[in-house]
Amino acid sequence: MNNKVYSINGPVVKVKNASNFQIMEMVFVGKDRLLGEVISISDDFTVIQVYESTVGLKPGEEIIATGESISVTLGPGLLTNIFDGIQRPLKQIYDREGQFIKAGTDVDILDFNKSWDVHFTVKVGDQVEFGQIFGEIQETSLIKHRLLVPKGKDGVVKSIKEDGSYKLKDVLMVVEDKYGNTHELNMIQRWPIKKPRPTKERLPLSIPLVSGQRVIDTMFPIAKGGTAGVPGGFGTGKTMMQHQFAKWCDADIIVYIGCGERGNEMTQTLEEFSELIDPKSNKPLIERTVLIANTSNMPVAAREASIYTGVAIAEYYRDMGYHVAVMADSTSRWAEALREISGRLEEMPAEEGFPAYLPSRIAQFYERAGYMNTMSDLRGSVSIIGAISPQGSDFSEPVTQNTKRFVRCFWALDKELAYARHYAAINWNLSYSEYINDLSKWYNKQVGVEFLESRQKFIQILAEENKLMEIVKLIGKDVLPDNQKLILEIARVIRVGYLQQNAFHKDDTFVPLEKQLMMMNLILYLQKEATRIIKQGKAFSLLVKSNVFEKVIKIKYEVPNDQLVLFDNYYKMIDEALHAIK
Structure with a gap:
């Protein structure tokens, strides 16, 4: 039965009185073989969603069913590549056609001419199942690609190549299933994009x-x-x-x-x-x-x-x-x-x-x-x-x-x-x-119990600042008592000295958890000591004049990630600065 385009509405194409399509089936539409997917079937119409531009498509053009779902091609060569939404390699299309993708462009998703060095991890007589690793390839200098047995090709290994250099479509292994059928395995496999891959x-x-x-x-x-x-x-x-x-x-x-x-x-x-x-x-x-x-x-x-x-x-x-x-x-x-x-x-x-x-x-x-x-x-x-x-x-x-x-x-x-x-x-x-509760055991074991305790104190200080800012907006900061002014100042140190991060600074772009904990502890130590000074009746303005808050804010730049012993100097600096307040 010839399936013809009946109507076109942007990316939506209808076929009249079709009976041989399946829902979510991949189809090719028109003379340019545009990639499409069946999304609705009724007695009168089959509706197809086309994944490419339908400009130039006319009613009466033929639609070809494929019998499979929209799928990705999986194998060595995916890394370092740039694909469009339906996994067409943009570099190869650019080299062949220029800056714009033509309708119906058909380019090999992976490079089928490239050879890969394969090391096999199974042998003749082994039972292999879906998802099992049967070989390894060094895909890039950082990632080892592990060849997986595709779905529906379980069985006993009847023959397997020796370690060596092979192309993607070369037969590497032959498997015989329990029904006596043989399956040839190469480096590539297909998988429907909307179906999650199973796990144990x-x-x-x-x-x-x-x-x-x-x-x-x-x-x-x-x-x-x-x-x-x-x-x-x-x-x-x-x-x-x-x-x-x-x-x-x-x-x-x-x-x-x-x-x-x-x-x-x-x-x-x-x-x-x-x-x-x-x-x-x-x-x-x-x-x-x-x-x-x-x-x-x-x-x-x-x-x-x-x-x-x-x-x-x-x-x-x-x-x-x-x-x-x-x-x-x-x-x-x-x-x-x-x-x-x-x-x-x-x-x-x-x-x-x-x-x-x-x-x-x-x-x-x-x-x-x-x-x-x-x-x-x-x-x-x-x-x-x-x-x-x-x-x-x-x-x-x-x-x-x-x-x-x-x-x-x-x-x-x-x-x-x-x-x-x-x-x-x-x-x-x-x-x-x-995720905090789920991760708490890991943090306590790998970084220390103090990490989540310090985090909780930070959250409380920032929440308190949020409440105080409502008052400050109405009547100004000057009317607050010194202990509340201190909370606002410590919150500023947390915001500027801890939460704000400079992606272009060599030590601040990435901060290990150990340094994060030491930074939190130092800020909380500053809060504890400054609170003690205020309880002694000394004015908050004297704390500000000591410049101690600004010095603590700058730790993120001044303590390299590999010299955390320098934090000791900052504890001494805080003690000396606060002790000097008369």
């Missing part, structure tokens, strides 16, 4: 994803395998914060998804990622990064797919036993793509025109994070950090509110902090992390 067990989230960013590690930590929402208006530093997090967090692999962002911003992001040096290895960061770029002028349906493409690649590396951090920038643009397609499908709109299924789609995305025991009995994780771009910095809009329901970490970016050059511009009054 979901493990508790008990290890933090350490980033060296004080406001995150101390105040609002995220666990390995956890989820975080980063809402912020225009110019609050969402993208820069994700860059800094990607560069310094202790994940093995970064998957950065630029979803619907402006083309010039995406270009800058891609150029910067290509130039960044991984501080842990002094090699280019791109060697452990996969970039997915779907700019705002690319087809809207592919924007929706880009999120799933990124997570599917992240799960593949997780199954090799790696810790993967997914940066989605931004999920608001993804939600807008859902809204546009929903409108073209004439579905009943819900709040602010978004489809009624927006919450469930957001939940499905964030639920793919987790710390897992993989099918090969390794431990790996996918952590998801999703940026949100609420219009007018309105955190009550549907995408932000529904994200809050499904993430356990919320880093609210503040326009006023950003304009005051306070970075990271995370508002400590609006942000929260629900």
